[in-house]
Amino acid sequence: MPRLVPDSERQRAWEAKLRIVVGVTGASGAIYPLRLLPKLHRSGAEIHLILSRSGEKTLFLETGKKAADLKSFANYSWPVDDISAPLASGSFSTDGMIIAPCSVHTMSSIACGITSNLLTRAADVTLKERRRLILMIRESPLHLGHLRTMTLLAEMGAIVAPPVPGFYNQPTTIEELVDSSVDRVLDLIGLPDAQARRWNGPKRGEES
Numbered sequence: 001m002p003r004l005v006p007d008s009e010r011q012r013a014w015e016a017k018l019r020i021v022v023g024v025t026g027a028s029g030a031i032y033p034l035r036l037l038p039k040l041h042r043s044g045a046e047i048h049l050i051l052s053r054s055g056e057k058t059l060f061l062e063t064g065k066k067a068a069d070l071k072s073f074a075n076y077s078w079p080v081d082d083i084s085a086p087l088a089s090g091s092f093s094t095d096g097m098i099i100a101p102c103s104v105h106t107m108s109s110i111a112c113g114i115t116s117n118l119l120t121r122a123a124d125v126t127l128k129e130r131r132r133l134i135l136m137i138r139e140s141p142l143h144l145g146h147l148r149t150m151t152l153l154a155e156m157g158a159i160v161a162p163p164v165p166g167f168y169n170q171p172t173t174i175e176e177l178v179d180s181s182v183d184r185v186l187d188l189i190g191l192p193d194a195q196a197r198r199w200n201g202p203k204r205g206e207e208s
């Protein structure tokens with residue numbers, strides 16, 4: 001088990017460091033955590049990573065990368081089956097959780113309170129402790145059950161933030177497209193990226 005920062009040390013670091021849980025599931029979009037984690041890492045946040053088995057598989061299928069590539073940006077990486085990890089308890093304080101990408105399977109488990117692995121348990125804890133839970137749910141098209149589940153999650157206090165890119169900053173690379181969603185999630189968790197591209201209105205001469 002990785003060494004945890006003692007409470008006294010954490011207290012000293014409190015002002016400077018947010019403690020963020022990042023869940024990665026098997027929905028398409030392994031590039032999202034690959035863009036999100038380095039940005040979170042640069043912010044100085046203490047990152048706790050939970051990668052589902054399908055998340056690991058999808059990561060490899062979509063990018064050729066291994067779990068270790070994601071883990072290298074986390075301070076702590078917890079096995080998805082380790083239900084005795086600190087993140088399974090509300091007494092372990094965190095500043096929120098991001099699931100990127102979030103599968104329909106994990107979304108549905110969270111909505112129903114099915115907490116059979118550490119990832120869904122940590123999400124449930126985040127909700128019950130009234131902390132911020134951001135879900136980058138990826139599926140298309142959506143049937144009525146998906147839409148109703150998202151409504152339920154929003155009613156329960158989760159932030160439903162599907163990775164739908166904005167085109168107003170005229171992205172020219174996949175990374176820029178992905179970052180348009182990742183940067184909004186960083187805003188929502190309270191760690192805005194200073195380099196994020198933002199809409200500041202049309203450039204001079206571009207007004208219609």
Ligand SMILES: Cc1cc2nc3c(=O)[nH]c(=O)nc-3n(C[C@H](O)[C@H](O)[C@H](O)COP(=O)(O)O)c2cc1C
Binds near residue numbers: 027104
């Ligand atoms: C290449 C690939 C892409 C997938 N894309 C999606 C997706 O976009 N959304 C989704 O909900 N599930 C998707 N799945 C299915 C999930 O991986 C599957 O439902 C899995 O059980 C999710 O488990 P987890 O939530 O524990 O990670 C995909 C699977 C594969 C192999």
